[in-house]
Amino acid sequence: MAKVLAIANQKGGCGKTTVAINLSACLSMQGKRTLLVDMDPQGHCGLGLAVPEEQVEQSIYDVLSRSDDTPVNMEKVIWQIGKNFDLAPASLELAAFEQQFAGMPGREMRLKNVLDSVADKYDYCVIDCPPAVSLLTFNALRAANAVIIPVETGYFSVHGLKKQLETLEMLKKQCGQELTIKVVANLYDVRTKLGREMLGEMRKQFGHLMFQTYVNFNIKIKEGSSLGQAISEYDSSSMGFKDFSKLAQEVIKAFEPAVSIENVVNVETQAVADDLMSKAESLSRRAEELLQESASTLGKEPKIIQQAPVEEKLELVYGVTRTEDGIKFLADYPHASQVCVAGDFNNWSADATPMNRLDQVEKNGAWEVTIPVETGRYRYRYVVDGAWQHDPHNNYVESNPYGELNSVIEV
Ligand SMILES: Nc1ncnc2c1ncn2[C@@H]1O[C@H](COP(=O)(O)OP(=O)(O)OP(=O)(O)O)[C@@H](O)[C@H]1O
Ligand SMILES: [Mg+2]
Missing domain, CATH: 2.60.40.10 (Immunoglobulins)
Structure with a gap:
């Protein structure tokens, strides 16, 4: 049964897509069958993994918006990216989802129903969320066992995190579901005093929710994504690869109780x-x-x-x-x-x-x-x-x- 991790933060540009892509790639390298699901109409996961947009005939939108009497057919949506690594890409049509399903009963459960149909095929489903508290994000949270919040290690992001966590707690209560919340510090720059102070502050305030692993700012991550490659493929000797491998190990340790x-x-x-x-x-x-x-x-x-x-x-x-x-x-x-x-x-x-x-x-x-x-x-x-x-x-x-x-x- 796949464990479902939603990567969410309503703040734009904090590294949701970067974490979603590279965590998925490193989980798959560690032998975990992983499906990355793009729930952001911007379709950045496909871009970051060199999936040609014009050749995506069916996207996650098609299975989400199918009529209730049509069975889910994920085979037509899924692209194989690497060994143990699949992607369900998004398309711009996803932007219409919220309006299309406004007021409809069960509209927030549609992604969960879709993922349940492939849960036996994967160890992990990682969902990249859009930068908003929208019906798409709500669908991701309802489908998830855990939400991972990437936070840029900077002044405004750290101070915004408290609000972010309050929103999540509220959503959790509203839907009454078990949802583990984890925070990962991203874009950390050890050379700056502010970076070091902010990481310390995050640990002080939110340490109990944080992964030990933090992701350093690493130019190789940026270069890789602009060439459509996860860091594991682009440069496996980089600090970015080490950070994401460590994060994947920590995720596995957190979500798969080890044999003692x-x-x-x-x-x-x-x-x-x-x-x-x-x-x-x-x-x-x-x-x-x-x-x-x-x-x-x-x-x-x-x-x-x-x-x-x-x-x-x-x-x-x-x-x-x-x-x-x-x-x-x-x-x-x-x-x-x-x-x-x-x-x-x-x-x-x-x-x-x-x-x-x-x-x-x-x-x-x-x-x-x-x-x-x-x-x-x-x-x-x-x-x-x-x-x-x-x-x-x-x-x-x-x-x-x-x-x-x-x-x-x-x-
Ligand atoms: N650790 C990192 N090192 C270097 N660059 C990074 C790192 N994390 C993210 N970036 C870069 O920061 C930019 C924003 O990252 P990303 O697209 O992952 O954020 P996002 O939260 O998904 O944005 P959006 O809210 O628009 O979906 C990208 O150019 C990405 O390559
Ligand atoms: Mg993104």
Whole structure:
């Protein structure tokens, strides 16, 4: 079931379309099937993604304004932009929507009905709203689980945010629906004193609603959109790409409750324990058979053979486990000469946290280290003889901006 995010702010030019396009692109890069829906008659999403306006035969307007007995046919509207990334473009006709449906019952639910028809096909629907509190924006809010408000990090925008939030609260009450409100600071310029002060002020007043991630002013974002490219396509080494990748990760974290380390470890521990138990049982059966055989051939009483203690073998649960001293990492690289763990807890240093080779016969090839960490969520990778890789014994992973996987733990 798709999570629906409306990108809204009645103030023009604060970066709604920029956030909608680039957040969608980065969500799709992180493996999330994403539909970007343009609800602004200006049609800037199509422009910003090089969809030729004259070739848009059916737009979101056509499905919104269809008669009630006509089924929704989104296939004719949707354009594929990239892997996991689709767009439902807008057209100028959308400007007539408000007048056309004035006074009609259910007019504010029309987008929700449309998106419900494709909810199984996507993980996220991101809606770009026009700069107004109009029926189009109202449709977006009724369809949404969350509204993301981009705010320019400047004096007037920050002071206008309070009003903006009051309007949203009022709309929320009017329609009586659950709607998470999140704010993202945009167009931040760290070099200006005003920028720094305004970000501080925003955090002070609205910190509880804000994403940790803020989007810096980055000329590459502007250049990309003027060439019809999301920042992921235009320049994946830019600060703009880093900011939007981080924002996408934060969105995923906020809207998809993560599997906790306890669950991961418990499931894995149980699987390994079951496997070892069944191996131990079959070994002991085989030992009994051998003893019976030797007893019958030699005519002697069988000796009792001590079964290998299963607990000892259970220490071989590779991956991450929580211990009293912190998080224990146990990796299985028998041929490596050096293994380190790098992650959020050591600034991603490739060599700050070397793992110790366990040389006992039973544990040959295993590498171990325990790191004391505070409660939180950490991403990490192993550095095996200089080569970075995710932990193959931890199923909890997420994509990183380099198209690879980070392993994740929650403590
Ligand atoms: N972080 C950024 N870095 C550089 N330029 C940006 C950034 N965010 C937005 N812009 C630029 O600011 C301008 C306005 O952004 P955008 O069109 O996304 O705003 P908007 O809120 O959608 O506007 P409207 O209210 O008209 O729909 C665009 O030229 C865009 O390229
Ligand atoms: Mg816009």
